[in-house]
Amino acid sequence: MSAAPTCETRLARVALGDREAFVAMYRDSAPRLFAVLLHLLGNRAEAEATLPDLYVEIRARAAHRRPGRGGAEAWLVALAREIALERRHRRPAGPEDALPPSVCAPRLDACLRRLSPERAEALQRAWLWGETPDQLSRRVAMPPGALCARLRDDLTVLAACLHGAPENAQTARATAMAGACLLGLLPVDEAELAEDRIAIDADFARLVDRWRTDLAQMVGGLDPVPPPPEVLAALDLRLFADRDRPLWQRLGLVQAVLGAAAAAGILLLALELGLLNDSPGQPPDSTRPP
Template sequence: MGPQEQLIQWLQATAQGDKSAFAQLYKATSGKLFAVSLQLLRRRDWAEDVLQDAFVRIWHNAADYHTDKGTVMTWMISITRYRALDLIKTRQFKAEHIELDPDWRADDTEEESVSLPRERVKLDDCMSALEAEHRQSIYLAFVNGLTHHEITSHTGAPLGSVKSWIRRGLARLKRCLEA
């Protein structure tokens, strides 16, 4: 039995009220779901709250899962991401107050380490020069991994605006970095 089949089996048993199967499902997936939550929220305490809430929803909605919704893990990640976005909204956490985290970038290689500090400063300067909507949308899309639709839910802006902000912001960012 493959990992997907095992998750389906545990989820189906969970839908029938099997607490042992739910415990196995939790044990197998909680680390990944916590990482998703922490990546979005950047606060361990909030990520823990979201994880707990996500598993409560998974317990109550296990019978609603169907394979046409994707893999079990994709379905569970979706629940977790939406719980995280809801928490951001309920705590009136505004994305425009998020500062770029210097640790979000990939690790440097030895050859790149000499030129990267200068490039990072330039990137931060160019990001700071963008309009707030452009900066926020780019950050949510590329750092937090939100889709265009998730950004519209998060910001309340129309889908067309979000797409334009990202497109224009990336064009301005490119011009700034090439200057």
């Protein structure tokens, strides 16, 4: 008996345009991702409107994801967070959101409790709300640079709690930098260096992916929420409608043939009227019979 498809294998098939894999992945993952959107957006109508856009992005980006770079489930949660934060950032400025009750998975929750409540909240706000160093520093009345240095120390503590003490100081620094990169807590110049490093340093890229998996556990305690039943049908129509049309229709051959026929008709009419027989600037041929 063959093993049931995993999220990883389904994502790989989605990247190839497999409709059945997409439907199966949606049915497995949508209740959890819809719960994530509800938690991050705090508004059911907005979460329902965002869910289809999330799955369009999943299908579009699946082809660019490298298998083995972090868990597939964590990648989906990270993408849900990204889309939700984009929605939040488009909202008009309003009252500050209070941090919701913790829904961390137990292991991450236990490690966050090793930090002071204020410092744990800063990390949670950075992940849940995408708050920037400037926003976080105003909250705790610290210069952004000093706050970022403190947050890196906190990430080092968190990583040691989750995965054990680092091998050496260099690994500890790289681990903290990877976490700060993922949370958007690096200055612009350091962020650019970190992005370049991800592309060329496999060990550093793995640290970033490990943080993606770890921080996805900030919503690891959420109960799944069934999404509206009509979303899947709408997505199927939006993403795969062309699959049900004959090939000649998908290639637009009808339009091409009709266009060519119209052009030929115009050309024949022009020849019949003599519009194309005379060279520009030359008088009409006087020998032509009337």
